[in-house]
Amino acid sequence: xxxxxxxxxxxxxxxxxxxxxxxxxxxxxxxxxxxxxxxxxxxxxxxxxxxxxxxxxxxxxxxxxxxxxxxxxxxxxxxxxxxxxxxxxxxxxxxxxxxxxxxxxxxxxxxxxxxxxxxxxxxxxxxxxxxxxxxxxxxxxxxxxxxxxxxxxxxxxxxxxxxxxxxxxxxxxxxxxxxxxxxxxxxxxxxxxxxxxxxxxxxxxxxxxxxxxxxxxxxxxxxxxxxxxxxxxxxxxxxxxxxxxxxxxxxxxxxxxxxxxxxxxxxxxxxxxxxxxxxxxxxxxxxxxxxxxxxxxxxxxxxxxxxxxxxxxxxxxxxxxxxxxxxxxxxxxxxxxxxxxxxxxxxxxxxxxxxxxxxxxxxxxxxxxxxxxxxxxxxxxxxxxxxxxxxxxxxxxxxxxxxxxxxxxxxxxxxxxxxxxxxxxxxxxxxxxxxxxxxxxxxxxxxxxxxxxxxxxxxxxxxxxxxxxxxxxxxxxxxxxxxxxxxxxxxxxxxxxxxxxxxxxxxxxxxxxxxxxxxxxx
Amino acid sequence: xxxxxxxxxxxxxxxxxxxxxxxxxxxxxxxxxxxxxxxxxxxxxxxxxxxxxxxxxxxxxxxxxxxxxxxxxxxxxxxxxxxxxxxxxxxxxxxxxxxxxxxxxxxxxxxxxxxxxxxxxxxxxxxxxxxxxxxxxxxxxxxxxxxxxxxxxxxxxxxxxxxxxxxxxxxxxxxxxxxxxxxxxxxxxxxxxxxxxxxxxxxxxxxxxxxxxxxxxxxxxxxxxxxxxxxxxxxxxxxxxxxxxxxxxxxxxxxxxxxxxxxxxxxxxxxxxxxxxxxxxxxxxxxxxxxxxxxxxxxxxxxxxxxxxxxxxxxxxxxxxxxxxxxxxxxxxxxxxxxxxxxxxxxxxxxxxxxxxxxxxxxxxxxxxxxxxxxxxxxxxxxxxxxxxxxxxxxxxxxxxxxxxxxxxxxxxxxxxxxxxxxxxxxxxxxxx
Numbered sequence: 015x016x017x018x019x020x021x022x023x024x025x026x027x028x029x030x031x032x033x034x035x036x037x038x039x040x041x042x043x044x045x046x047x048x049x050x051x052x053x054x055x056x057x058x059x060x061x062x063x064x065x066x067x068x069x070x071x072x073x074x075x076x077x078x079x080x081x082x083x084x085x086x087x088x089x090x091x092x093x094x095x096x097x098x099x100x101x102x103x104x105x106x107x108x109x110x111x112x113x114x115x116x117x118x119x120x121x122x123x124x125x126x127x128x129x130x131x132x133x134x135x136x137x138x139x140x141x142x143x144x145x146x147x148x149x150x151x152x153x154x155x156x157x158x159x160x161x162x163x164x165x166x167x168x169x170x171x172x173x174x175x176x177x178x179x180x181x182x183x184x185x186x187x188x189x190x191x192x193x194x195x196x197x198x199x200x201x202x203x204x205x206x207x208x209x210x211x212x213x214x215x216x217x218x219x220x221x222x223x224x225x226x227x228x229x230x231x232x233x234x235x236x237x238x239x240x241x242x243x244x245x246x247x248x249x250x251x252x253x254x255x256x257x258x259x260x261x262x263x264x265x266x267x268x269x270x271x272x273x274x275x276x277x278x279x280x281x282x283x284x285x286x287x288x289x290x291x292x293x294x295x296x297x298x299x300x301x302x303x304x305x306x307x308x309x310x311x312x313x314x315x316x317x318x319x320x321x322x323x324x325x326x327x328x329x330x331x332x333x334x335x336x337x338x339x340x341x342x343x344x345x346x347x348x349x350x351x352x353x354x355x356x357x358x359x360x361x362x363x364x365x366x367x368x369x370x371x372x373x374x375x376x377x378x379x380x381x382x383x384x385x386x387x388x389x390x391x392x393x394x395x396x397x398x399x400x401x402x403x404x405x406x407x408x409x410x411x412x413x414x415x416x417x418x419x420x421x422x423x424x425x426x427x428x429x430x431x432x433x434x435x436x437x438x439x440x441x442x443x444x445x446x447x448x449x450x451x452x453x454x455x456x457x458x459x460x461x462x463x464x465x466x467x468x469x470x471x472x473x474x475x476x477x478x479x480x481x482x483x484x485x486x487x488x489x490x491x492x493x494x495x496x497x498x499x500x501x502x503x504x505x506x507x508x509x510x511x512x513x514x515x516x517x518x519x520x521x522x523x524x525x526x527x528x529x530x531x532x533x534x535x536x
Numbered sequence: 537x538x539x540x541x542x543x544x545x546x547x548x549x550x551x552x553x554x555x556x557x558x559x560x561x562x563x564x565x566x567x568x569x570x571x572x573x574x575x576x577x578x579x580x581x582x583x584x585x586x587x588x589x590x591x592x593x594x595x596x597x598x599x600x601x602x603x604x605x606x607x608x609x610x611x612x613x614x615x616x617x618x619x620x621x622x623x624x625x626x627x628x629x630x631x632x633x634x635x636x637x638x639x640x641x642x643x644x645x646x647x648x649x650x651x652x653x654x655x656x657x658x659x660x661x662x663x664x665x666x667x668x669x670x671x672x673x674x675x676x677x678x679x680x681x682x683x684x685x686x687x688x689x690x691x692x693x694x695x696x697x698x699x700x701x702x703x704x705x706x707x708x709x710x711x712x713x714x715x716x717x718x719x720x721x722x723x724x725x726x727x728x729x730x731x732x733x734x735x736x737x738x739x740x741x742x743x744x745x746x747x748x749x750x751x752x753x754x755x756x757x758x759x760x761x762x763x764x765x766x767x768x769x770x771x772x773x774x775x776x777x778x779x780x781x782x783x784x785x786x787x788x789x790x791x792x793x794x795x796x797x798x799x800x801x802x803x804x805x806x807x808x809x810x811x812x813x814x815x816x817x818x819x820x821x822x823x824x825x826x827x828x829x830x831x832x833x834x835x836x837x838x839x840x841x842x843x844x845x846x847x848x849x850x851x852x853x854x855x856x857x858x859x860x861x862x863x864x865x866x867x868x869x870x871x872x873x874x875x876x877x878x879x880x881x882x883x884x885x886x887x888x889x890x891x892x893x894x895x896x897x898x899x900x901x902x903x904x905x906x907x908x909x910x911x912x913x914x915x916x917x918x919x920x921x922x923x924x925x926x927x928x929x930x931x932x933x934x935x936x937x938x939x940x941x942x943x944x945x946x947x948x949x950x951x952x953x954x955x956x957x958x959x960x961x962x963x964x965x966x967x968x969x
Contacts, residue, residue: 295881302861317861421719421720471688474689474692478690484700487693499888503885506885507859508861512855519938526654526657526658528890531657
């Protein structure tokens with residue numbers, strides 16, 4: 015059995031876990047992070063991309079609102095390259111109570127959120143697709159955040175401070191001795207090999223899966239409620255500003271322009287199992303109807319993909335709350351020494367991408383306290399790699415970079431402007447045969463054609479770089495096609511159905527992927 | 537208002553076949569299309585029937601069995617004899633076409649088994665002469681040659697899969713040969729480059745001494761666009777061995793050759809083709825007869841009078857059929873009824889990609905003449921014939937039947953109208969349904 019020693023084991027490579035690894039590594043801890051799959055492939059990679067101003071919570075959850083106000087400002091400073099400064103609008107649709115605006119403004123004032131009412135005409139000039147029937151409009155500093163980029167940035171930063179990031183390693187057991195968690199046994203999901211990690215302290219940042227992890231140390235009764243949220247990416251930027259419906263949080267009331275798409279979200283349905291979160295046609299319809307209220311005609315626009323994420327909402331067991339949206343959106347550090355008599359283990363639960371940095375800080379602070387050491391958090395001041403320029407992301411940047419080398423380098427993914435060099439370098443660096451990993455990291459195959467053209471190309475390139483044999487390459491291709499289908503079949507209508515049929519034409523009609531020699535059975 | 541014997545809507549394989557056949561029989565023909573058709577997307581091998589669901593060796597016989605098992609399959613409109621007639625007519629089109637002697641081989645009795653660009657063995661009945669040597673049925677040694685500049689073809693990957701087939705030995709070579717001086721070219725760019733003798737000479741020079749005695753050479757389907765026969769034969773001669781093309785990602789050079797051949801024949805026969813025209817509806821003279829089609833050209837509405845209409849706008853992939861977010865399906869040009877659509881609330885797609893999906897066979901249902909039907913079974917439009925992927929009942933990509941269906945039903949639509957007009961061979965033959 016191979017062994018690895020570390021001061022701190024971080025379980026979970028989502029936004030929280032990457033933030034925790036970055037925070038702990040910056041404080042000088044020797045860190046190992048494990049995730050059962052790729053970084054940001056769980057809940058973090060399945061949200062709408064909204065960097066909250068806090069406006070959404072000012073009336074209902076002032077604590078969460080205040081946290082968002084502070085963290086929004088800090089993230090803009092430390093990870094600007096992951097953020098597009100879209101600004102946000104809160105609008106009163108004809109179905110909403112205009113008087114809510116006063117409660118909103120009062121809440122904003124209390125939370126220190128610089129919201130301002132603007133003329134409806136001004137809002138409509140800025141966002142001409144908005145429902146012309148809106149009655150009030152307020153601006154707030156919402157933004158969109160590329161969570162994959164943020165997570166990779168922080169994980170790379172941690173790695174620069176000697177953290178080891180082990181993706182595709184799932185925890186199969188926690189080691190305990192004398193009531194103390196001393197590490198974990200993990201399994202490499204790609205090779206099947208197991209590995210023992212000896213750790214002085216274990217930080218459980220596995221979100222919706224947190225309860226499953228602590229059960230391995232015999233801890234029961236952790237209230238982590240998986241709240242299922244579905245989101246639909248529309249193939250264009252229907253708006254260039256984050257648009258929130260000005261009412262108590264409800265289903266389908268946010269439209270976020272993120273990269274080349276706009277995402278409409280979301281629902282909040284209690285899920286039994288964070289690994290079983292199917293999307294139904296009824297949920298899609300509900301989301302489209304909700305979107306119509308913000309942007310009339312949304313149903314006629316092209317939907318690109320739908321996905322569901324599971325929010326890890328911490329339930330205060332004394333509140334007896336049943337609806338997941340009523341549960342506080344702030345996070346909580348669970349002290350298993352105080353709660354369960356188990357030392358060397360802390361769990362972070364709840365929270366949101368906007369407060370990932372604060373969550374990490376609180377968790378590592380709590381660990382330091384238990385360890386009896388004082389090391390100051392530095393994540394509010396240090397920029398992780400990729401953010402050195404100190405400028406916000408701009409949508410046209412990738413195109414400008416590509417145009418500079420057009421004709422010298424092959425464009426492998428035309429939709430998302432991924433060049434061959436970048437793809438080859440990433441494949442070399444990752445050593446992964448999973449094309450979905452390339453999708454998350456490079457946006458390969460995320461555009462309108464959903465991999466119709468680039469995935470055959472990427473398979474050819476992967477085959478050469480990873481020295482795969484034919485069936486292995488076929489397996490990578492088929493895996494991508496099936497994963498892609500998972501996210502498109504519930505929204506196949508209009509132009510996206512047309513696109514899907516063209517993709518069938520390519521993969522089934524032209525390439526006949528179903529009849530590849532010795533292909534791994536789908 | 538213009539008036540023609542026949543207005544054909546759609547310029548894919550089905551529409552062009554119908555138009556050429558009718559024009560050559562003496563009818564006045566106008567083709568209206570939103571753009572070039574699916575020829576530019578399709579490998580343009582005429583796959584009559586590849587899987588049923590086992591690999592099909594003798595496609596015409598398999599078509600007869602398919603029709604018996606599925607009377608609602610669109611091949612029932614053409615019938616096995618009609619398919620054979622259509623194939624003979626199609627291969628004949630090339631004999632005195634603009635690209636002659638470039639042509640197609642095969643009569644539908646047997647399938648070739650051609651390698652795809654991923655190295656899968658794909659059954660195909662009637663294929664360009666320049667692809668026929670790829671037939672894997674006899675096994676053999678193959679050297680797959682690609683160009684680094686062409687990102688739509690990966691010779692090493694294709695060879696790796698091919699090499700796993702019984703009796704086939706394959707390896708790949710990637711040449712560093714920039715087409716038109718660019719690092720990034722598509723199939724059309726490389727095809728244009730190969731028209732230049734110097735580029736061909738460089739290709740031959742780079743392969744000199746690198747080929748085994750018994751190896752035949754696979755290349756992406758880019759061997760010339762204006763003179764494919766010349767490019768192909770010269771390469772065979774200079775390399776001293778059989779050379780064959782492998783279809784790859786769109787744009788399809790082989791499909792462009794079909795388009796060039798059929799549109800030139802249409803022109804020679806006096807037919808007209810207008811692109812950038814979106815047909816939006818039909819005028820009727822009471823009853824079920826169409827008198828004209830309405831179309832939109834830019835912001836202008838125009839009306840084209842017609843005695844007969846062939847609807848060949850394709851399926852969902854081509855915009856001939858549309859599904860909206862409320863799950864209503866529409867045939868976009870004439871507003872014909874569409875069958876095979878799951879009712880609202882019912883499952884339309886399965887969560888597994890390779891499953892057969894409930895909506896997969898949706899389309900316009902027709903009678904034995906190719907006339908569109910109402911849901912109750914009555915004829916919706918008496919003088920309209922529907923052809924190609926708009927038809928209900930097929931799963932062209934899974935069956936590998938797409939181009940065969942388009943050819944056979946386009947040919948059949950023409951035959952039905954020719955019989956009614958009393959012109960050409962259609963008056964007596966080619967109505968095999």
